[in-house]
Amino acid sequence: MYKAPRGTADILPEEQGYWRFIEDRAIALCRLYGYQRLDTPAFEDAQLFTRSIGEGTDIVTKEMYTFKDRSGNILALRPEGTAPVCRAYLEHGMDNSPQPVKLYYLATIFRYERPQAGRYRQHYQFGFEAIGDADPTADAEVIEMAWQFFKSLGLGSLYLYLNSIGCKVCRPKYMESLKRYYSAHVSGLCSDCKTRIEKNPLRLLDCKKPFCYDVAEAAPKSTGYLCQECETHFEAVQTYLNTLKLPFEVNHRLVRGLDYYTKTVFEIQPLGEGAQSALGGGGRYDDLIEELGGRPTPAIGFAAGMERVVLNLKRQKITVPSLTTPPVFIAHLGNEANLEAVKLASTLRKDGIAAIMGTGDRSLKSQLRQANSIGSNYVAIIGEDEVKSGTVTLRNMMSGEQKTAPPAALGDLLKKVD
Numbered sequence: 441m442y443k444a445p446r447g448t449a450d451i452l453p454e455e456q457g458y459w460r461f462i463e464d465r466a467i468a469l470c471r472l473y474g475y476q477r478l479d480t481p482a483f484e485d486a487q488l489f490t491r492s493i494g495e496g497t498d499i500v501t502k503e504m505y506t507f508k509d510r511s512g513n514i515l516a517l518r519p520e521g522t523a524p525v526c527r528a529y530l531e532h533g534m535d536n537s538p539q540p541v542k543l544y545y546l547a548t549i550f551r552y553e554r555p556q557a558g559r560y561r562q563h564y565q566f567g568f569e570a571i572g573d574a575d576p577t578a579d580a581e582v583i584e585m586a587w588q589f590f591k592s593l594g595l596g597s598l599y600l601y602l603n604s605i606g607c608k609v610c611r612p613k614y615m616e617s618l619k620r621y622y623s624a625h626v627s628g629l630c631s632d633c634k635t636r637i638e639k640n641p642l643r644l645l646d647c648k649k650p651f652c653y654d655v656a657e658a659a660p661k662s663t664g665y666l667c668q669e670c671e672t673h674f675e676a677v678q679t680y681l682n683t684l685k686l687p688f689e690v691n692h693r694l695v696r697g698l699d700y701y702t703k704t705v706f707e708i709q710p711l712g713e714g715a716q717s718a719l720g721g722g723g724r725y726d727d728l729i730e731e732l733g734g735r736p737t738p739a740i741g742f743a744a745g746m747e748r749v750v751l752n753l754k755r756q757k758i759t760v761p762s763l764t765t766p767p768v769f770i771a772h773l774g775n776e777a778n779l780e781a782v783k784l785a786s787t788l789r790k791d792g793i794a795a796i797m798g799t800g801d802r803s804l805k806s807q808l809r810q811a812n813s814i815g816s817n818y819v820a821i822i823g824e825d826e827v828k829s830g831t832v833t834l835r836n837m838m839s840g841e842q843k844t845a846p847p848a849a850l851g852d853l854l855k856k857v858d
């Protein structure tokens with residue numbers, strides 16, 4: 441027996457209601473904030489990701505699904521959604537449109553990670569990007585939109601963490617100071633952190649191992665090294681967030697796992713869980729478009745992990761709208777009734793009424809059981825008597841009440857009772 445590959449999951453019919461609910465809310469939110477949908481391919485030139493996410497990141501060094509196609513091109517399954525959006529923005533000349541350009545996506549993401557609850561090798565993200573706006577109001581709007589997304593789903597008990605990791609002007613000084621601090625605290629650090637000191641010092645702050653966590657807590661803070669521009673920007677973002685009454689907390693250990701970020705970074709987490717289970721995260725990436733060959737273009741965005749949202753909807757016992765009204769079940773007995781049932785099913789469906797026919801030559805009792813199991817509220821019965829009189833008997837499965845009518849009248853009858 442084959443199984444779904446490790447770290448992937450089937451989304452079964454009974455789960456679909458959660459997914460549709462999340463997608464519907466996401467799309468409605470994007471309309472409110474003026475975002476347009478962009479779908480990009482599931483794979484891209486691998487270099488797009490190495491350049492933008494960063495050579496030293498876990499995603500690039502350990503998690504990308506990179507492969508050579510039959511023409512020798514080195515491609516990678518999309519390990520995140522921001523770089524493809526920026527690539528498409530440049531490729532389609534959106535840099536010549538009025539700015540900012542606001543785009544959103546619902547997309548599969550692939551990362552070769554160690555699977556655990558809420559962490560998969562294929563997951564879905566809802567993400568949005570506002571490209572071409574340097575103003576701190578853009579940061580506040582994107583953060584508010586992310587927050588509103590979870591609120592619109594009915595999720596509560598969420599934390600909003602905020603930080604500024606500076607820009608290419610002020611970050612080098614901060615990195616030096618981090619390296620100095622960590623070099624003096626190297627003994628006791630986990631092996632990953634030891635290599636990060638040189639390769640990716642910012643990520644040192646993110647380690648969850650108890651000893652490393654304590655060292656990170658006392659580490660120099662990026663906000664202490666911001667240049668004037670970054671500091672003014674960060675203060676303005678906080679002022680706007682306060683104005684919007686968003687309950688954020690500045691967290692100097694929040695650094696994010698992708699190298700393209702500048703200035704504002706933020707994450708939304710459910711109460712009582714670590715960063716492993718962030719519902720979503722994002723930030724500013726003012727250098728990325730230029731890095732990919734465009735003009736200097738500021739941008740900010742966010743993405744949420746849909747599986748984690750589903751997990752939290754279930755944990756918080758949030759009920760989602762049911763996807764469909766149950767179909768009318770057509771029970772039939774005998775060969776002639778079978779023909780009538782085929783015609784009736786077709787007529788009802790053309791009339792926009794969902795209908796399912798009983799299977800084969802089962803007894804009426806067994807067909808009614810089948811109707812019950814699919815949750816049909818109404819069963820249309822065609823037996824010998826009905827064939828003779830050219831009628832159908834409609835049974836209300838809740839009350840047991842029955843009505844007889846010609847097949848052509850059934851559609852109207854069902855529309856009335858619905």
Ligand code: HAM
Pocket residue numbers: 519520521522551553558559560561562563564565567568569697698717718719720721722723724740741742743744745746747748
């Ligand atoms: P990210 O934090 O790597 O950011 O991923 C965004 C969200 O995707 C996470 O907060 C989490 O909910 C979910 N996620 C990540 N990895 C997994 C996984 N293995 N299994 C399940 N869910 C996962 C980005 O990808 C950035 N592109 C976000 C962004 C958009 N920044 C600016 N614009």
